[in-house]
Amino acid sequence: MYQHELQAIRKANRYRTKTVYDEGIHDFSSNDYLGLAENKTLFERAVAHVSMYKTHAPKASILVNGYHPIHEEFETLVARQNGFETALVCGSGFLANFSLIEALPRKKDLLILDEEYHASGMVASKTVDAEVLTFRHNDADHLESLINSRPHNRVIIAVEGIYSMSGDLLNRAIFEIADRYNALLIVDEAHSVGVVGDHLRGVFDLFGITPQANHIKMGTLGKALGSYGAYILCSAHIAEFLNNRAKAIIYTTAPSLFDIALGYQGFLYVMKHAHSLKEAINVRQTLMQKRLQITMPGLIGSYAMEDNAQTLALQKSLLEAGFTVGAIRPPTVPSPILRIIPRLAESIEDLETLCFLIEKARA
Known part of the structure; x- marks a missing residue:
């Protein structure tokens, strides 16, 4: 039924498949x-936490009978530690972003997204009655010009703390613009929580910004915290509205109890070990700059490639040598890249070897 479409995808070297990799890679x-x-x-701590309760699954949507003490404990912790009034747990980062973008912009509002904002928000933006615009990536001046170019009721701005493909850090000036115009500012911190800031809590922490009523933060449990799921941090007023309008909160089963318990343990671990984790992150950032000339505000290395075929060929050769890297191609990114994540679980020696293999292949 879709043979011609699949053939076109293969011809453009954009074809994707699932792979189970050997654990030794x-x-x-x-x-x-x-x-x-x-x-x-x-x-093991998460297992013990869930085992304390009669039920080990949420059983229903969070607004029916699915809200559990494990959800409440995590929400209380993450809101307090980040300086927000309240938190809402969500099943995934995609669902959290979809909830925010689908629910908050109303008729006569203006929704403005960074052009590199995550697909979850871009998809959700197609469902709203508000006028939707995109601004040039990280360009605060362009954002401000768009705000002033249209009549509007509310303004909602959506950005990322660290952008998932380029690894770029959010332009701090965007906070200033949001505050100047009293715009709601949604900051997707999926790739910055656990990676940047004095306490590794993301860009609010990094920039020293005290959350205000117009600030909304989305964080995931499925990246640095080693689990699955997400949370939204916001004012009590915004949380009340989302609980009554966000379809991806109202109509989905509440998040997995084990995933939230595991994310809770991950959050506690980062709180306890922030100093040593920051040192290990800095060593890897320095090495990536020295060997591959990649400046990394976080732990996403974007290595530019010439075309899709070359990107796939290099990924394959690295895999044969025992290393996985991401071969990211359009339409996910404008131009193909190797996406390199110098994880703390991999040794510095292995990172050195990976850099050598990439240098050798591109020489």
């Missing part, structure tokens, strides 16, 4: 930045 492609997905102590 050196993983430089996953978003498990801190290696917590391999930490058995955190796993």
Whole structure:
């Protein structure tokens, strides 16, 4: 039925498949930045936490009968530690972003997204009655010009703390613009939580920004925290509205109790070990700059390639040598890249070897 479409995808070297990799391979492609997905102590603590209760699954949507003490404990912790009034747990980062983008912009509002914002928000933006615009990546001046170019009721701005493909850090000036115009600012911190800031809590932490009523933060449990799921941090007023309008909160089963318990343990681990984790991150950032000339505000290395075929060929040769990296191609990115994640679970020696193999292949 879709033979012609699949043939076109293959011809453009954009074809994708699922692969189960050998556990012995050196993983430089996953978003498990801190290696917590391999930490058995955190796993065992999460199992013990869930085992304390009669039920081990949420059973219903969170607004029916699916809200559980494990959800509440995590929400309380993450809101308090980040300086927000409240938190909402969600089944995934995609669902959290979809909830925010689908629910918050109303008729006569203006929704403005960074052009490199995650696909979850871009898809959700197609469902709203508000006027939807995109601004040039990280360009605060262009954002401000768009705000002033249209009549509007509310303004909602959506950005990422660290962009998932380029690894770019959010332009701090965007906070200033959001505050100047009293715009709601949604910051997707999926790839910055656990990676940047004095306490590794993301860009609010990095920039020293005290959350205000117009600030909304989305964080995931499935990257640095070594689990699965997500949370939204916001004012009590915004949380009340989302609980009554966000379809991806109202109509989905509540998040897995085990995943939230595991994310809770990951969050505690980062709180306890922030100093040593920051040192290990800095060593890897320095090495990537020295060997591959990649500046990394976080732990995403974007290595430019010439075309899709070359990108896939280099990925294959690295895999044969025992290393996985991401071969990211359009339409995910404008031009193909190797996406290299120098995870803390992999040794510095292995990272050195990976860099050598890439240098050798591109010489």
